[in-house]
Structure formats: C-alpha cells, structure tokens
Amino acid sequence: MYAVIFRAKVAELDEEYFRIAERMKDLAFEKYGCLDFISVAEGDEEIAISYWETKQHIRDWKNDPEHRLAQSKGRDKWYKSFSVEICEIIRK
C-alpha cells in the first residue's frame, strides 16, 4: 500500500476551498480508488494523508483534470507552500 503525505502552510482558505476540498475527496474515493484519507489542520499548518493500492492509482489521480485545476488554485491562492511525499508503507 502507498501513502501520499501532503504538508502545507496555509495562506487563506475561502468558501471555494472547502467546497473543492470536499469534491476532491469524493472524486478520489469514487473514481480513483482512494483507500483512506485523513486531513488535520492547526493554525497555518495542514497535513493530509491519502492511501492507495498502487503507484498507478496515485499517478491517475494526480493527472485528473479537476484535480489539476484544484492543485493550481492551491498553489496560487490557498497555500503559501506545500510539499508532497509518495511513500510505500512497509509496516503497519
């Protein structure tokens, strides 16, 4: 199993952010086989972790057109900075 760790410094989250975040979560689960998702925010720090069966699932999800638009808005508007780490889970 694979995990994608998203770490971000939040700039400003508006109403559109919460709508799109919800939509992205639904899309990841329903269309791309996301196995689990957790997101926790405190002050200007956000961590979100999604879980996937294969690297191909992660690539497909990354390239989804709606998701790409959301990524671009994240970069331009909602986040000061963010990083993404793709991990293979070797022990639970």
Next chain:
Amino acid sequence: MYAVIFRAKVAELDEEYFRIAERMKDLAFEKYGCLDFISVAEGDEEIAISYWETKQHIRDWKNDPEHRLAQSKGRDKWYKSFSVEICEIIRK
C-alpha cells in the same frame, strides 16, 4: 529516507503530556538522528510524522527506555487509539 506516520484519537492531554512530548522530540533529534518532525492536532485527531535515514534508526528510537514509557502512557492515558505506519519515501 523513511517516515513514521502516527495517527491518534486523543482522549485527554494533560500537562505531563506536553512536557513528555517536548522531551521525546528533543531525544529523537539529539540521540536517535531524527531528521524532521511535524505534529498537527485538530479536535481529537492528531497526526505526527517523523523522518529517519534508516529503518535501524526507527527501531532504536522505538526501543529507547524513556520512549517506551511514553508509549505506555500514551496507550493508558492520552490516546483512545492510535496507529503507526512505517513508510519508505519513494518520491518527493
């Protein structure tokens, strides 16, 4: 590089928790070569991610006597439940 993802449902965090959490962080960096650490809490959800050079570093840290005591207090007192996932970072 390896990441350890700690996910928890918080029961109740007391003064001792914050003191020991700070001590554990110092110990992980100073004695066990922890490379990075981030912890974010929201409501009763907590995610903490630590980063390590090798699996051996993670094993050594897990077995540290002070850390084992902290783990036991975590189980008994501070957390309703928690999980730990050991991951290899394959792409940043």
